[in-house]
Amino acid sequence: MHFGIMMFVTDYSMSSAELAIAAEERGFESMWIPEHSHIPTSRISPFPGGGELPQPYYDVMDPFIALGAAASVTSKIRLATGICLVIQRDPIQTAKEVSTLDQISGGRMIFGVGAGWNLEEMSDHGTDPNTRGHLMNERIEAMKVIWENDKAEYHGKFVNFDEMITRPKPVQKPHPPIVVGGGFPHGARRAIALGDEWMPVGGRDGDVIELRSRVRQMAAESGREPDSLGVSVYGSPTDLDQSKRFADNGITRSVFRLPSKKADEILPILDKATNIMRDVNG
Numbered sequence: 254m255h256f257g258i259m260m261f262v263t264d265y266s267m268s269s270a271e272l273a274i275a276a277e278e279r280g281f282e283s284m285w286i287p288e289h290s291h292i293p294t295s296r297i298s299p300f301p302g303g304g305e306l307p308q309p310y311y312d313v314m315d316p317f318i319a320l321g322a323a324a325s326v327t328s329k330i331r332l333a334t335g336i337c338l339v340i341q342r343d344p345i346q347t348a349k350e351v352s353t354l355d356q357i358s359g360g361r362m363i364f365g366v367g368a369g370w371n372l373e374e375m376s377d378h379g380t381d382p383n384t385r386g387h388l389m390n391e392r393i394e395a396m397k398v399i400w401e402n403d404k405a406e407y408h409g410k411f412v413n414f415d416e417m418i419t420r421p422k423p424v425q426k427p428h429p430p431i432v433v434g435g436g437f438p439h440g441a442r443r444a445i446a447l448g449d450e451w452m453p454v455g456g457r458d459g460d461v462i463e464l465r466s467r468v469r470q471m472a473a474e475s476g477r478e479p480d481s482l483g484v485s486v487y488g489s490p491t492d493l494d495q496s497k498r499f500a501d502n503g504i505t506r507s508v509f510r511l512p513s514k515k516a517d518e519i520l521p522i523l524d525k526a527t528n529i530m531r532d533v534n535g
Contacts, residue, residue: 254499255506256530257283258523259335259488261309262319266513269314273323275520277330279527283363284323285335285487285508286316293373301370301457309513317350324358333363335487335508336434336452340369340385341378344392344412345419348399352423360424365452366393367434368443386439387411393431393447400428434487441468445475450483450505461486462502491526496533 258276262269273284292311300306320332332354339347355362368389369375372382380388388411395407395414400423406416423429433444434452437459444451451468453461461484469479483505489495491509499507509526511519 254496254504254533255282255485256496256526256534257281257285257331257333257485257506257508258511258526259285259287259508260511260519261307261313261513262286263309263312263314263513265312265515266309267516267519269319269323270326271516272511272519273327273330273332275516275523277327279523280530281330281527282506283331283333283508284320285333285363285365286319287313287335288316288338289313289371289374290338290341291374291377292371293377295373297373298371301454312513317354320354320362321357324354324361328359329361331361331363332358333432334365336365336367336432338369338375339366339392339396340375340380340389342392344395345399345414347392348396349419349421351396351429352400352421355423355425355429356421360429362423362425362429363432364429365432365434366448367440384411386443390443390447397428397447432483432485437464437467438471441471444468445472445477445482448482450485452485452487452506452508455486455489455507457488461504462498465503491522491529493529493532496529500533 258281276284289310316334323332351364368385391409391412395412398407399405404416430449432450432452433440433448441451465484472479472482485506487508488510489507496507
């Protein structure tokens with residue numbers, strides 16, 4: 254099983270470059286950085302994790318720039334958006350950013366995507382929350398067309414452009430892995446249709462192992478080979494027994510969540526997570 258780490262990188266946490274170096278030295282497969290462009294002060298949408306919205310949601314840095322900094326000081330660790338809010342982004346420009354990060358990292362980018370939960374945030378970007386699922390589908394489809402074709406065009410309800418050329422193209426062919434975050438069943442359905450993996454938040458959507466069995470059945474019913482769809486767990490606890498359970502039941506990746514702190518607090522947590530990874534994988 255792959256192990257990754259995620260952090261809301263802020264101006265008061267470890268930098269993305271520092272964290273990537275430390276994680277790569279310890280053998281982690283991937284580093285994930287979330288995205289929020291801003292948080293409207295109205296705070297109408299409840300935080301899915303319950304309680305008050307944690308401060309790092311307001312303060313997180315842009316994931317593509319932060320991951321680009323990490324790419325410049327590492328050579329092995331995979332660099333992932335966790336997750337990119339494609340419903341709030343222009344697909345042509347985002348396709349270029351994904352390709353650019355994949356190029357400068359030598360093919361180490363993982364494109365984690367999601368439909369978002371903060372309705373006011375997406376509304377500020379001109380996105381209708383009621384149609385964000387359809388919008389997200391079209392934007393992912395359009396980006397695939399851009400990555401896979403020298404001359405690309407796409408005509409949908411929400412995304413529409415005539416034939417054009419944009420480069421660079423990704424190093425990874427046909428494109429970096431697309432990991433679809435989101436709850437069950439909507440996120441899982443979108444992953445089956447458009448992604449390479451489904452990635453629910455650990456503990457939020459129920460037993461991931463039980464859900465994995467249901468997702469495999471859904472994939473088969475849709476005509477997709479179940480083994481072609483991975484299932485990762487985002488925000489896993491640093492718990493050995495749970496990690497072993499994930500590994501024993503076919504989970505693709507476990508991504509440990511780290512607090513937005515400096516190195517003196519993060520490195521001991523990272524060392525604990527490293528010991529779990531080594532105990533599980535040998």
